[in-house]
Amino acid sequence: MHSNDTMKRRSFIKTAAVAGAVAGTGLRTAEAAPKRKTLRRDFLRVGMIGLGPYSHAMAYTQALNDPAVPPRTNMKVVAVWGKADKYASSFKGTAEWKQKRMTELSSYMSTDKFTGQLGVKNVVKNPEDMMKHVDAVFITDPEDSLNLARPFLEKGMPVFINRPLAWNIRDAREIIRLAKQYGSPLVTGSCIPWMNEIQVAHSRIDPEMVQHYYVDGSTANFGSYMPHILEMAQMLVGGKVVKVSTHGMTWPADEDPLSIPPVMVHLEHAPIKDRNPVVGVASTWFGQPYRNWSKVHLDRDVLEQGILWEGQIGNVSHDEHLWLPILRVIDKAFTTGEWPQDADTVLNKVETMLMAHKSGVEGGRPVKIDEIESHSLPRFETEKA
């Protein structure tokens, strides 16, 4: 499948390049313009598994399938699946609030919109039912990611798992093991680290010169938004996070309230060579005009970088700004079979989340990487901290 698709993609790229060159000559008249040729493309058929509160299924499908713009990747979403209970078990709170959230969720993740506006042909009852329809899957309910991903990994299919990769470290390790065993290209994580602003900053930072850093970001709840900030930090400065202290969390361990107060997450990275450990702090409170912001102190330089809110940059569309960077990373990984990040980096994303959460619910106690074996991220979305 891969070699065949790669050839088709190359053909498309070559054709697109020629078209671009013609456009670049400034030929604008009807006489000069070459007759438009309809290109035949065979897209990777993608299934979206999970329409729960942490899911980006709708956002990613819109970016991939938007009929109003030319295709922007080599992927098309052809199937979706969501839990039959409409995610009632994902919420904790008053009956009124639960009903409100479920209604909001099912409205946002409307299957009518998937099938009607976005051209998704298959709404399946069980995740495995989409096996015959798809070449790759996005697992977008991360709280049950291992069980949802397993059948596809065991088929060696490309898999993207939305952040965080798993709700505990055992599941994360098992996902990685399965992916390696069956040759599945595995991609996971937040869209933020792949955004152009962060990639530009990343390209200018030598991990062996980093001393310390600050990052912040817009945050609704911990489980869904904290990966944005932590993974941005990891992308910027590199190095394995080995100890975390989280201050400001005031809610129970199994709850993940919307609209949390300012939380400070202090990270310590493993030392590189004989240098002092890199330390950083991540805040859940963003500062305008940026949705995410970073300041990295190097040995002889300071690099500051902000990410404007999606849709704020001139003619760059919301999708181009926010979602397309990671979708292109996924696209490449699915097509080439190459992981964009190695297994240790992938695992450290989950380790960092678990350390951060465990420390937070234990009053800010510094938590080391070897203390998270039995810890789990919160199971329930709740209304308030």
Place this chain on the structure above:
Amino acid sequence: MPEKTFPSSQRVLRVGWVGTGPFSFYGHYIRVINNIFRDYNYLNMRITHIWGDDYRKNYAGSPEFVKKQMDFWSNDEHSPQGIAKMNNIPNVCKDYREMVGQVDAAMIMDFDRAYELAEPFIRKGLPIFLCSPVALSVPECERILDLAEANGSAVYTGSFTAGMPENEIRYHTIKRDKVASFFASTSLGFYTSYANDGLEPLHWLMKRRIKKVALHGWDGSKGYDPHGIPPSRMNLEYEPVDGKPPVQGVLALGGHKQEMEWYRMYYDDHTVFEGTTSWSNYELTFWNFMTNIQQVFATNKSLETRQDILDKLRVVIAGYKSANEGGRVIDVDEIGDYRMPTVRIEKWNVIPD
């Protein structure tokens, strides 16, 4: 340099300088107080007496390191005799008690003997300044304040950073009731003096009590105060106000940066109040703070409360205790008689036998 003239109508306060050791800001305040930079002195106080201790007690490590430090503190710029010559101080005392009847106020610059050094001046009812950190421990500070209250002696404390012009402007422009969180940073040579440089302006900027402190990035060096610590972070959790969640702030200590201090205050509406403070020259950097000290000395009324003084000390001690206890969160009300370090070493991770 000859002493500058001043109008006869102005009463010039005679100030005793008590301590020229490694926590005394190198005697640099004296250059401004005694005005070695220009012909006219705006300040109406002079350091007229100076005393220094034996500072071998404040160093540990290799003989070469200790000798190098002793040579530094006894050279022409830092010894009592050298400072006196440079700044036209007429009296170099062998014992700090000698100056008690001859000065109108005293600046206690060696925090490791703060009570002992301050006591004779306070018993005379003289106003005193305590250089930051103000004392070894909270109980010792309370003893000083108790004695001062009993004798009608005003106590003023702190670091010059609290009076730097950019900071003073910020105290008046910040919307402190709207602060949700902040990042801040300060330069750091060693913990005892330099952490205060960052904490003091934050105290006046926030005007709220810090309740919990955690220090991440440094292990406390087993009770010593090294030259240079790894870039570290103090997490400062404030007491909640008006039912809002506690403000979470971070003060970064050390590491490479352009400015001396930096503040990025996040308001609850997600707007940002940001600024820096940088060293300019001795006069601009110290003047405002020296003016505050002069006012306290002239009026014998402090510009800060007992609670201000104790709250500031509790935070810096809590940070040190946290560092020594693996970054544990320390409630400032649990520090008891925990002591600040008084012995400086060469490297944070090379602990003397």
